Amino acid sequence: MTQRRSDHGYREETEADDLEWEDHVMATVAGEVRRRRKELRWSAQDLADRCEEIGYPIPRNVIANMESGRRAVLPLVEVMVLAKALRMSPISLIYPVGYVDKVRQLPYEDPQPAWDALQWFTGDESAEDATDYMLDHFLAHDLELRSALAAVESEDYERWKVRTAPNRVQREAAERALTRYADQAADAKYELGRHRDAIREAGGTPPRLPSPLADIDPPDTELTEEIDF
Known part of the structure; x- marks a missing residue:
């Protein structure tokens, strides 16, 4: 060259x-x-x-x-x-x-x-000889975090539509959408929790969760992680 x-x-x-x-x-x-x-x-x-x-x-x-x-x-x-x-x-x-x-x-x-x-x-493309997967865990965590936030926001919006629907037809449509987004939010939270567990098992500390997702971790997890750190 x-x-x-x-x-x-x-x-x-x-x-x-x-x-x-x-x-x-x-x-x-x-x-x-x-x-x-x-x-x-x-x-x-x-x-x-x-x-x-x-x-x-x-x-x-x-x-x-x-x-x-x-x-x-x-x-x-x-x-x-x-x-x-x-x-x-x-x-x-x-x-x-x-x-x-x-x-x-x-x-x-x-x-x-x-x-x-x-x-x-x-780290967007893993090295062939990589043996430390912490970055992979964090990248996956970020993707699931975005999915979970989007699902929770959609769930909240549909819940508001149920409360404010002007008629039965719109309320029932909002209720169906609410059920769908609630399921998506539950799945996304589960996956996010799984990635947070993987980070901990690898010896790391997962990022702080935004308030809409604070219920994913057990109540005493944050205190324990701060003491360990």
């Missing part, structure tokens, strides 16, 4: 092996910082000022050296602060999908589509 220096690190024109993997990663981040900064019509000093406002100063000359490839290191904390200052997600600096076609995900690996690398990094 060949690459050439651009706003996004290196394009295909020189041998990619000429770049060490860590240099390739830093060049990609630096290129996206430069692209986004120009998009916002900011100078390097403007970006430095915003980093200082966040509480982690990154001087203008450091930003300039990073963008030009003269800087040897790029700490993770700076990626986080730069992303906040540039009003974007940190992952979009590391894997700028839409602006870079392929990236080198790890040393000695062929370039991969940026979208695939991003999904690997965020």
